[in-house]
Amino acid sequence: MKKFKIQICLLGYQRYLDKIEKLQKYSSKLFEITNCIEIKQLPSCDLEWGYSDKCICQLLTSSKIDNNSVDLCLCFIDSPIECNYFTRDLSLFDSKTVLCSFYQVESIFNEENVDIFNYIHGIVLKEIVQVAALHEVNEDYFLHDDTRNCLFDMCGLKRDIAIKYGMPSLCPSCIAKIESTAVDKEFVPLLNKEFKSFKKLLFYRIIDFVKRKPLLSITITVISTIMMNVLSSFLFELLKSLF
Numbered sequence: 272m273k274k275f276k277i278q279i280c281l282l283g284y285q286r287y288l289d290k291i292e293k294l295q296k297y298s299s300k301l302f303e304i305t306n307c308i309e310i311k312q313l314p315s316c317d318l319e320w321g322y323s324d325k326c327i328c329q330l331l332t333s334s335k336i337d338n339n340s341v342d343l344c345l346c347f348i349d350s351p352i353e354c355n356y357f358t359r360d361l362s363l364f365d366s367k368t369v370l371c372s373f374y375q376v377e378s379i380f381n382e383e384n385v386d387i388f389n390y391i392h393g394i395v396l397k398e399i400v401q402v403a404a405l406h407e408v409n410e411d412y413f414l415h416d417d418t419r420n421c422l423f424d425m426c427g428l429k430r431d432i433a434i435k436y437g438m439p440s441l442c443p444s445c446i447a448k449i450e451s452t453a454v455d456k457e458f459v460p461l462l463n464k465e466f467k468s469f470k471k472l473l474f475y476r477i478i479d480f481v482k483r484k485p486l487l488s489i490t491i492t493v494i495s496t497i498m499m500n501v502l503s504s505f506l507f508e509l510l511k512s513l514f
């Protein structure tokens with residue numbers, strides 16, 4: 272299956288350059304990052320402290336952003352965007368460009384111990400599903416209002432973004448919509464395989480386990496402490512008999 276070619280466009284100051292660099296080096300069977308453009312200076316905000324779709328489209332046009340050689344263009348910005356969404360399809364510019372905001376993501380993800388890289392990687396997968404199925408970005412085709420731990424959860428409650436990208440998946444209805452189009456047969460299995468890479472660090476998985484099952488955690492701690500004591504006593508006696 273051919274890999275989807277993605278252009279990254281960084282708008283203004285970027286706090287998560289290390290995550291963007293990680294994405295550029297990421298080895299995927301579904302996509303490849305072909306280049307990364309930086310537009311360092313932004314115009315004045317036109318929506319309080321944020322930006323409208325129109326303002327960003329004008330910026331991309333004046334910066335001569337060319338998407339002819341790619342399947343998708345992801346623009347990352349650290350400010351609020353129209354309707355305080357996480358992502359906006361920039362259909363005023365073209366059918367391949369998506370604006371992605373980091374605004375409020377860090378505080379939600381930190382609370383749930385989710386890596387910001389999940390957000391970037393998850394957006395990539397969500398957008399390539401649309402390009403693969405519809406040959407354009409059109410999130411509205413898949414979005415559903417309720418939270419199903421699916422790539423196309425609307426996240427009207429913004430904190431649900433940590434569920435959506437913590438360990439993402441596709442709900443049966445979205446899978447049916449994808450499979451009703453002429454996508455490559457390998458596409459959904461490869462996508463499911465890539466979801467498995469969205470693991471939390473071991474440290475945070477242990478914390479989550481303790482929060483979820485405190486009694487079992489205490490039992491495991493007590494049993495392992497007793498076993499460690501028995502083992503250390505046995506080793507001590509063994510060493511004493513040898514020397």
Ligand SMILES: [Zn+2]
Nearest residue numbers: 421423442445
């Ligand atoms: Zn879904």
